[in-house]
Amino acid sequence: xxxxxxxxxxxxxxxxxxxxxxxxxxxxxxxxxxxxxxxxxxxxxxxxxxxxxxxxxxxxxxxxxxxxxxxxxxxxxxxxxxxxxxxxxxxxxxxxxxxxxxxxxxxxxxxxxxxxxxxxxxxxxxxxxxxxxxxxxxxxxxxxxxxxxxxxxxxxxxxxxxxxxxxxxxxxxxxxxxxxxxxxxxxxxxxxxxx
Amino acid sequence: xxxxxxxxxxxxxxxxxxxxxxxxxxxxxxxxxxxxxxxxxxxxxxxxxxxxxxxxxxxxxxxxxxxxxxxxxxxxxxxxxxxxxxxxxxxxxxxxxxxxxxxxxxxxxxxxxxxxxxxxxxxxxxxxxxxxxxxxxxxxxxxxxxxxxxxxxxxxxxxxxxxxxxxxxxxxxxxxxxxxxxxxxxxxxxxxxxxxxxxxxxxxxxxxxxxxxxxxxxxxxxxxxxxxxxxxxxxxxxxxxxxxxxxxxxxxxxxxxxxxxxxxxxxxx
Numbered sequence: 119x120x121x122x123x124x125x126x127x128x129x130x131x132x133x134x135x136x137x138x139x140x141x142x143x144x145x146x147x148x149x150x151x152x153x154x155x156x157x158x159x160x161x162x163x164x165x166x167x168x169x170x171x172x173x174x175x176x177x178x179x180x181x182x183x184x185x186x187x188x189x190x191x192x193x194x195x196x197x198x199x200x201x202x203x204x205x206x207x208x209x210x211x212x213x214x215x216x217x218x219x220x221x222x223x224x225x226x227x228x229x230x231x232x233x234x235x236x237x238x239x240x241x242x243x244x245x246x247x248x249x250x251x252x253x254x255x256x257x258x259x260x261x262x263x264x265x266x267x268x269x270x271x272x273x274x275x276x277x278x279x280x281x282x283x284x285x286x287x288x289x290x291x292x293x294x295x296x297x298x299x300x301x302x303x304x305x306x307x308x309x310x311x312x313x
Numbered sequence: 314x315x316x317x318x319x320x321x322x323x324x325x326x327x328x329x330x331x332x333x334x335x336x337x338x339x340x341x342x343x344x345x346x347x348x349x350x351x352x353x354x355x356x357x358x359x360x361x362x363x364x365x366x367x368x369x370x371x372x373x374x375x376x377x378x379x380x381x382x383x384x385x386x387x388x389x390x391x392x393x394x395x396x397x398x399x400x401x402x403x404x405x406x407x408x409x410x411x412x413x414x415x416x417x418x419x420x421x422x423x424x425x426x427x428x429x430x431x432x433x434x435x436x437x438x439x440x441x442x443x444x445x446x447x448x449x450x451x452x453x454x455x456x457x458x459x460x461x462x463x464x465x466x467x468x469x470x471x472x473x474x475x476x477x478x479x480x481x482x483x484x485x486x487x488x489x490x491x492x493x494x495x496x497x498x499x500x501x502x503x504x505x506x507x508x509x510x511x512x513x514x515x516x517x518x519x520x521x522x523x524x525x526x527x528x529x530x531x532x533x534x535x536x537x538x539x540x541x542x543x544x545x546x547x548x549x550x551x552x553x554x555x556x557x558x559x560x561x562x563x564x565x566x567x568x569x570x571x572x573x574x575x576x577x578x579x580x581x582x
Contacts, residue, residue, distance in 0.1 A: 148341065151341045152341055159335070160333040178347075181344070185348075270326050
C-alpha cells in the first residue's frame with residue numbers, strides 16, 4: 119500500500135517536471151538533474167567500474183537527454199516518463215562505450231574494464247554499501263547484472279526494465295530472478311570461503 | 314534476524330537498494346555547465362561584422378569566441394557545435410549583445426571591450442593584447458609584435474598564437490602581416506584577411522609594392538619622423554616630402570626618429 123502511494127506521488131512529480139520541460143526546458147532542466155541525479159549516477163556507478171567514469175557517463179547521459187529534449191517537439195517531452203527514459207539513455211551510452219573500448223587497441227588489458235575491483239580497494243567504495251555484494255554484482259553476466267541493477271538498485275518496475283533491455287517482460291523477470299539467485303550463491307560461497 | 318542472513322530475499326533486495334549512491338558534490342553544476350546552463354554559461358549573438366555576419370560568444374568575464382557565419386553556416390547549430398568542440402562547453406543564444414560590441418564593430422575600435430581569454434597561455438594573451446593596440450587601417454609585421462612583447466626571436470610563435478586567436482575580427486590579428494609585403498596567414502582564410510584590411514582602408518597593392526621595393530619605412534622630410542607605411546601619420550605625408558628607408562638603421566643614420574604611434578622597432582634591417 120505504502121509503495122503504491124509513493125509511486126503515484128513520484129509519477130505526479132515526474133509528470134509535472136516533464137510538462138515544465140516541455141514549456142521551458144532551460145528552466146526545468148536543473149530540477150530534472152537534481153531529481154534524477156541519484157538514479158542516473160547509481161545506474162552508471164553500478165554498471166561501470168571506476169567512479170570517475172561513472173560521473174562522466176552520468177553527466178553525458180543528462181547532456182544527451184537535454185539535447186534530445188531540445189530537438190524533439192514539446193508534446194513528446196511532456197509525455198516522457200523521465201526516470202526510465204533517463205536510465206535507458208544511461209544504459210545505451212554505457213553499452214556504446216564498452217563497444218568502442220573493445221574496438222580500440224587497448225593499452226591496458228580490456229579485462230580491466232570488466233574485472234571487478236578488489237572489494238574495498240577504492241576508498242570511495244567503502245561508503246557505498248556491502249563490498250562483497252558490489253563485487254558479486256559486478257561479476258554477474260551482463261543481462262542479469264543490468265536487470266538486477268535496474269530493478270533493485272534503481273527501483274524500476276519490471277515493465278520499465280523490459281523497456282530498457284528491449285526484451286519481453288517475462289525475459290526481464292527471469293534475468294532478475296536468475297541474477298538474484300546467482301548473487302545469493304556468490305555470497306554463500308564468499309561466506310563459506312572466509313569461515 | 315532472519316536465519317538466512319543477507320541471503321533472504323527481502324534483505325537482499327534491501328541491500329541492493331542500499332547500493333544506490335548520491336552523485337559526487339557539484340555534479341549538478343557540472344552537468345549544467347556541460348549543456349551551457351551553468352552560472353558562468355557562454356551566450357552568443359549573431360551580428361553584422363565589417364565583411365559579413367559574425368557569431369560572437371561571451372560570458373560574465375567577456376567575449377570569448379568569434380566566428381564568421383561563412384565558416385559555420387547560417388544554422389546556429391553549426392556555431393554551437395564548433396564552440397563546444399573548441400571549449401568543451403555549451404552555448405546558447407543571448408537576447409542582447411555584450412556591452413560595447415555594436416559600437417566597436419562600427420568604429421573598428423575594439424580595444425576597450427572585455428575579453429575572456431582564459432585557456433590561452435600567457436604568451437598567447439600577450440600577443441593578442443598587443444594586436445589590440447594596432448589601430449584600424451594600419452598593419453604591423455609579426456616581428457614587431459614579437460619585439461613589442463619582449464620576445465624578439467619568437468616570430469614564428471607569434472604567428473601561431475595569432476592563428477589560434479579565438480576572437481578574430483575583434484582582436485585584430487588580421488592587422489599583423491609579413492614584412493616582405495605578403496599578407497601572411499589567417500585562421501579564417503587569407504581572402505578574408507585581405508577583405509578585412511581593405512574594408513578598413515588599407516591599400517594592399519600599394520603596401521605590397523612598397524615592401525617589394527624594399528621600403529620598410531616611410532619618413533617625412535619636414536618632421537623627420539619615420540613610420541610603418543600604413544601608419545596614419547605616414548599616410549599624411551605628401552608625396553613631395555616622402556622619404557623611403559630600408560630599415561631603422563638607415564632612418565636613424567639620416568637623423569630621423571621613430572614615430573610614437575606605430576613604434577617601428579630597432580631590429581632587423
